[in-house]
Amino acid sequence: MAVLVALGAFLMTLAGGWTAQRVTDRRHLVLGLAGGLMLGVVGLDLLPEALKAAGTEVFGVPAALLLFVAGFLLAHMAERLLADLPRDPHSARTEEIPTVAHGTGAPDGRVPEVGLTAAAAMVGHSAMDGVAIGAAFQVGGGMGASVALAVVAHDFADGFNTYTITSLYGNARRKAMAMLFADAAAPVLGAASTLFFVLPEPLLGGYLGLFGGVLLYLAAAEILPEAHHEHPARPTLLCTIAGAAFIWLVVGLAG
Template sequence: MPVLVAAGAFLMTLLGGLVAGKVGDKRHLVLGLAAGLMLGVVGFDLLPEALEAAPGKLFGVAQGLLMFVLGFLVLHVVERSVAIHRAHESEYAEHQHAGHPVGHSHGRSEKLGLAAASALCLHSVMDGFAIGAAFQVGDSFGTVVAIAVIAHDFADGFNTYTITKLYGNGNRRALILLGCDALAPVLGAGITLLFVIPEHVVGLYLGFFSGFLMYLATSDILPEAHSPHPSRSTLLCTIAGTGFMWLVIGLAS
């Protein structure tokens, strides 16, 4: 049963990625929406789950929150180390004087985009695991968790495709990562048929991944979304994405 339910997550993930690939010149709206979805997933889903699974404190701070900050800082250090943001100011000046729209995509690291998409795939494995573990508790609880996972896997597919392309990767790579992300929940559900991952470890991972996503949304995706276009429509998309995740998670809880 869990594997069959995870097949629904497979389809929703593919749908989200395909929608992201068809938007054409509305890229700034896609990025704004993706950032809002990511913020919603982090604030309303991942962090609460991390705090529930890893509530223990270290020097007065919940371990899930410590992992959240660690995930944010790790990606920040990686970006600074590979100098992804170098020459942004000079690029801005050059584009402004040349009368061209500002964009930072040329300086992005393809490998970082692949790493970010791979992290989303790993998260989707945990989504499938969550479905399987919930059905071990009971069918009604499993159904509630499955609805939440399937609903937000649309956002996962959307974000996987968008992030892969944002960092300079081609359409083929984006589709491959999308396929991996779609298969990941089925794999995760299958894992629960073999053994159970300790809840505490899951909580620590979710906290770390939350920080990872938060950094991508606030430091990379939102600035990229607002740089070449007026901010109002992009801002509305970001708010809509966050509100959508609130609605989805609220209805599923």
């Protein structure tokens, strides 16, 4: 049953990626929406679940919050380390390249490997979404249905963000599509894996906290600044607010 439900997440992820690639002429609005979706997922979905699951404290601080900060710092360090690596001068962005929508170049010297690493983290998160569906169905049908609703709904945002992040860093369209399909398949594989093991709740909570920190860094330090670069702020800001509000609605309906 869990694997069949995860197929809905597969379709929603592909729908999100398709939406992201079809609106390249309004890329700043796409990025603004993606930033809002990512902020909403972190603050309204991942962190509450992480705090609930990983209830232990380390030196007076919840373990999930420590891992959240660690995830933010790891993302920052990874970007800085990759940015310092030597690059092929022919792959750098020049003034003649007007957009990164189809992977023609990375803006402001961004390194394509960062985008692929971030997308890989999204794939890992989607696999854990599938694990969460399977684990919830192990508890009971009602719990499984509730978790599945939340996962399927926000996997639209996952597909949207996976394609956007990969493209934003200058990767070719085929790579963005490959990461999108990997992200779509991950929940199905994650749900299938729960037929063979039971994931400890504290471990799941710690992972959610760590991934939340990575996602917040990408939204605050990369996606939103790029969205507001040389574009009218008000429409982009409204898209960001709409993205966060959508996740709030999804979380409220799933609750």
